[in-house]
Amino acid sequence: MVIMDTNAYDDMLKTAFPAIRANEPVCTKSSHFQVPKNLLPAITHYIHTQPNLRGKLTLLWACDHRPSRDTYGLYYLFTLEASHHWMVLSTELTNTDRLFPSITPHIHAAQWYEREIRDMFGLIPQGHPDLRRLVRHEHWPKGTHPLRKDFPWNCVLGRQQGTYHFPHIEGEGVFEVPVGPIHAGIIEPGHFRFSVAGEPIMHLELRHFWKHRGVEKLFEQQPLTDAVSLAERVSGDTTVGHSLAYCQAVEALLHLDVPRRAKYLRSLFLELERLYNHLGDIGAMCNDTAYALAHAHCGRMKEQIMQLNDRLTGSRFLRGVIQVGGVPRDIENAQLVKIVEELNRIQSDFSEVGAIIFANASLTDRLETTGVLNEQTAWDHAVIGIVGRASGMNCDLRRDRPFAAYDELPVNVALYRYGDVRARLRVRGDEIHESIRLIRDIRRKIPDGPIACQPGSLPNPGDWTLSAVEGWRGEILYAVTAGEGGQIHRCKVRDPSFVNWPAIQWAVLGNIIPDFPLINKSFNLSYAGNDL
Amino acid sequence: MFRIIKKSLKIGVVTGRYPRAETPAIPIGAEVKEKAGLFKRSLTIREVDTGSCNACEMEMNALLNPVYDAERCGIHISASPRHADALVVTGPVAINMERALKDVYKQTPDPKIVIALGDCAINCGLFKGSYAVTGPVDRHIPVDLRISGCPPRPAEILEMLTELRKPTV
Structure with a gap:
């Protein structure tokens, strides 16, 4: 596979499909095409399978453009494997058209996205193999599609009777x-x-979707600059990841240039978040094999970092540390030295615990070959984040599409190919060391200067952008469309959990039920971030 | 083996190494304390999440780590509501979870204490009014104790739970 320049990808696509029209790209390292709806399956299949492209479906979302235009927009985002270039395809459903061709038959990763669009907008993916409800449970009345613009955000839903049909496997025993x-x-x-x-x-x-709280609709009720606290509460354990992704999107729309120091501090907070979550996960995975000692040690170290967060920012979950345009509070250089000292102590502490954990034969026996997610299945489901990196998916946005200060902080990406629980444990272990190394790097390289810039002019209604952050779980994506007077018209939130949940259904096959909690813990996906 | 013992000796006892929380400003009602008195020195809790952002869950989990070690205060987490003395409910009640919450409440034997944990459970927080949220916890089941915060720190939760079981003078 060769890495070609951007224009070469665009030319390839235009030669293969002359009917498509190139649009202005929405962000750097991306291209955007307007595609006729009937060509969608062919083009997506081409991008997905063409050996020079190998596009991975990264996001699929819809947007109700009414009342300004009588259309629904559909957007398909592909990440090309070699160059991590983004390719956005968009199409429009005009007037009373509510049907669009499903791409799920040849791109598995689209299955939940298309079902979600059907529930939230009432647009029907034709040819989708599974058209059961996803977000709307059976008691939701027929015809409720919350993300349509004519659906009031605060209405009271009625009730109806209904049953959800699970597929049954039948046979003796x-x-x-x-x-x-x-x-x-x-x-x-x-x-x-x-x-x-x-x-x-x-x-x-x-x-899933028991915890659906209507987050995306709530975003639409807020001005662009005010919704950070809502983004923080999409998934509590990924407070920084979500607020950073959201702020980056808004900053792109408002054309803000965030000062370097603020960017470094944002990277610092993101790494602190990664640290406490990874430490907690390693402990919890050991606990699920009844190895209480490792759980206690890891729980203690996680608590140490959360208390450090609390002392630094006044919040154990790092709430309120990121705002549109920068960060609200500076961390002094003397404090940074203290953070690094404390983290160095935690690192040697963790190395000792790690040596104890990996010397334990009965633990290794439980972890190895349990819950294998092989490389092909991971690719088919476009699996990302820790789970992806344990299954040979070489992806990490901090390296592939640098944001915050990562353009000056090179990241060594942990990569394993076995795809079992142990690989996922090892990815986390390696990332703990890497995060601490990054924080040392941040301490060395952080420049002095301002930490925030003032919000400037409002964006034009209809402007939209994409933003991506490698949270501790994986890629967090936000697609934000501006509305009238600085309001949010549409905010598509994609937590990595939404992508990785379906993959768990394949990882457990052939395993025994008592190992399910262990496999589930090794994925450790968010329900709140998935259900929205 | 020696490595494990050496590590444990090196670390020592970490329980109690956390900044203390202040005593709750609003005193706990006498009738709630009376109800809690029935359970004497132990309290078995079932945690129910009806739509939180999972930060409250993380803090409940933190209560069980060696630093807070809630079990030393007689607080135990049960796997089933049928073994529980108290329900801890977090999050605004999402429309899809309403029935599950009512079922759990019915399955918990009387007498029982219901604790609403976190601002969302008390007043829906940022999710107030949403089409997918049916209201705070006390709209669906009677609530005895409220622990506010977004999320409340483990020290604050522990302080409230200890206060709850202190005998009234």
Whole structure:
């Protein structure tokens, strides 16, 4: 595979499909094409499979352009494998047209996106193999599509009767185990339905969206500059990741140039968030194999970092540390030295615990070959983040599409190919060391200067942009469209959990139910960020 | 083996190494305390998330780490509402979770204490009014105790739970 320059990709596509029209790109390292709707399956298939492109479906979203124009817009974002170039395809459904061709039959990764669009906008993906409801549970009345502009954000929904049909696997000795929505531990709600014959899992069906809170609709009620606190609460454990992704999108729309020092501080907060979550996850994975010692040590270190966050910013979850245009509070250089000292201590502490963990043969026995997500399945589902990197997907936005201060902070990406629970544990372990190294790097390179810039002129209604951040779980994407008078017209939020959840259904196959909590923990996906 | 022992000796006891929380400003009502008195020195909690952003869950989990170690105060987390003395509910009640919350409430044996944890559970927070939120927890089930904060720190949760079980003078 060769890395070509941007124009070469555009020319390739235009030669193959003369009917498409190139538009102004929405951000750097991207191209944008206006595509006739009937050509969508052919073009997406071409981008996905053409050996020089190998585009991975990264985001698929819709936008209701009414009342200004009588159209719905559909947007397909592909990331090209070799160059990490973004290719946006957009199409419009005009007047009373509510049908669009489904691309799921040849791009698996589109399946939840298309079902989500059907629920939220009432647009029908023709040819989709599974048209059951996704976000709207069966008791939602027919015809409620919350993201349509004529749907009031604060209306009271009625009720109707209905049943959700789970696929049944039948045969001698096959039985179903329903779990949830409320689980045994202190975790979020979700429903899992296992079909098992004896011990091994033959089939797992997820039923999510119990926690749907209408986040995307709530965004539309707010001005661009005010919605940071809502972004922070999309998924509490990814406070910085979401607020940073949101702020970057708004800054692009307002043409703001964030000062370098603020960018470094943003990277610092993002790495602190990664640290406490990874430490907690390693402990929790050990706990799920009943290895309480490692859990206790990791829990202690996680708490140490959360208390450090609290002392630094007044919030254990780093809330309110990012604002549009920069950061609200500076961290003095003397404080940075202290942070690095404390993290150095935690690093040697973690190395000692890591040596104990990996010397434990019974733990390794539980982790190895458990919950394997192979490279092909990971590619088919466009799996990202820690889970992707444990299955050979070489992707990390900090390196591939640098944001914040990562253009000056080179990142070594942890990559494993086995795709089992142990690989996911190892990715986290490596990233802990890497994050601490990055924070040392930040301390060395951080420039002095201002930490925020003032919001400037308002964007034109209809302007839109994309923003991406590598949160601790994986890529967080925001597609924000500006509305009248600085309001948000549409804010598409994509937590990495939304992409990785369907993949878990494949990782558990052949494993026994008692290993499911362990596999689930090794993915550690957010329910809140998925359900929105 | 020696490595494990050496590590444990080196670290020592970490329990209690956290900044103390202030005593809650609003005193806990006498009737709630009376109800809590029935459970004497122990309290078994079932946690229910009805739509939180998961920060409250993380802080509940933090209560069980060696630093806070809530079990030393007799606080235990149960896997089923049928074994619980108290329900801790987090998040605004999402429309899809309303039935599950009512079911859990019914499944918890009487007498029971319901604790609304976090601002969202108390007044829906930022999600107030949304089409997918059916209201705060007390619109659906009676709430005895409210612990505010977004999210409340583990020290604050522990302080409230300890205060709850202090006998009235």
